[in-house]
Amino acid sequence: MALLKEASNLKLITFAAIQERTENFSYGELDASNKPPPIQVKHLNNDRITGSAAQKFCLFRLFPIIFSDMVEHLKSFKIYLILREMLDIILALPQRKSWLPYLETLSINFQCMMLELLPDKATPKVHYATEYTKIIEENGPPLRYWCMRYEGAHLYFKKIAMQSYNFKNIPKTLAQRQQLRQCFLMSKCRFLKSYQEASGNKIIYMHEIDSKVKVLLNHRYGSQFIQSQTLLQCSQLIHNHVIYKQHAVYVYDLEHVEEIPVFFQIIHILKLNQEWIFVVDLLNTDGFSTKLWSYRVSSYDRLDIVSPNNIKYYHKGLDLYKVDHFHVVNLTSRLTKTN
Structure with missing residues (x-):
């Protein structure tokens, strides 16, 4: 709320334009389940944003994407970046003990900047943020006991x-x-067992499949694929309690010492030889945008076939957003490999 009011005071945007932008923003299919209500003019005047905790968190995550054209002009946006980096560590699962000293430094900087830039908004919760380092050290990742x-x-x-x-x-x-x-x-009894549940099933014919996908399937399955005239496709597959959706983006590995996430986008979810497979587009991670707090990704049509049994879970499904001619992926937490 303070960031939006600062943008209004700087004549970057009006209250009416804020309401219009939050009403017309196109949320991704996965984020749509927690789509926040639009920020109306009366909410800005009353200094209060409505919505559930999940909806407010969704708005907080996507704030730099929704208002990408103005955030870098806001002086108080530094507070957002520090708080966002704190949450990335706090909500991480698993976590590393080596992160805790840095988290303590971030929490102290957050408290100091709140007192300097937004003293009227410095509630007791700002002080409680400095206790997270000790809480995590004693009780482990907060994601296991958060409210x-x-x-x-x-x-x-x-x-x-x-x-x-x-x-x-x-x-x-x-x-x-x-x-x-x-x-x-x-x-x-499904919550204790491994199972598969597909939804949005439909029969697709061979002429409906892209030629590049046909070549890939033919190279992998040979005559078994050639003899098939139709294929079963679904829009969503729940495999071992993990939801996989068509066109969603997933993390499939962490590369280098910096543990940079690499992504793929599911193009098709098909059933061949009584097994579900994913036809995926392996995306290239071009870098991290601090302004958007998101990873920039690009596609070079590197198609591959992946079995859900061979995917290691790092993060839930993600939506792909387009900002300033770039495609970005917004994570909810910092990722690391288990030791």
Whole structure:
């Protein structure tokens, strides 16, 4: 909110333009589930942004992308960058102990800059940020005990309370509904087993497949592919509790000492020989944009076939955004390989 007001004071954007931009911004398919409500003029006047915790976090992550044309002109944007780097370390899983001294330095700088640039916004939470180093040292990664899971569970009860229209004995209603829901979920027993679940299935014909993909499949599967006239394709595959979506971007490796993430984009999810495979485009990581706090990626049509069984999980699926003729990928945390 302070960044937007500073941009308005500098005549970079008006309150009405802020509302229009947040209304018309095209969120990716994966980020759309936590799409924040637009920032209206009345919210700016009241100095308060509405939305759930997940929606506010989504807005926080994508703020440099939504307002990419003005963030570098804001003096207080330095605070955002420090806080963003802190969150990348705090939300990382796994974490390294060698990061903690740097996290402590960041938290002290964050507190000092808040007191210098935004003294009116320096609430007690700003001081609590300096305690994360000690908390992580004693209890491990905060992602294992953060309150967002409580918020997610609490949202279910709020929906049931509103939709049931039962206000006579609401605790009993909520308890019964929760117990029945748990029985239903546990009856499947999928949460303890490896399984595959495809959705958005459809039959595609050979003439609908791109020629480069045909050559790749023919080279890999030979006569088995040539004899097929149709293929089964799905838009989403849940494999061992990990969601893979068509056109989404995933991290498949970390390179060099700096652990730079390398990405691929899923072009097709196909079923061949009774097994699901991914036809992916191996993206080139061109660098990291501090202004957007995102990795710039580009495609050189390096297609490959990947089995979901051979993918090591680093990060959930990501959306691809286009900013200033570049394609960028926005991570939610810092990545590292387990020892």
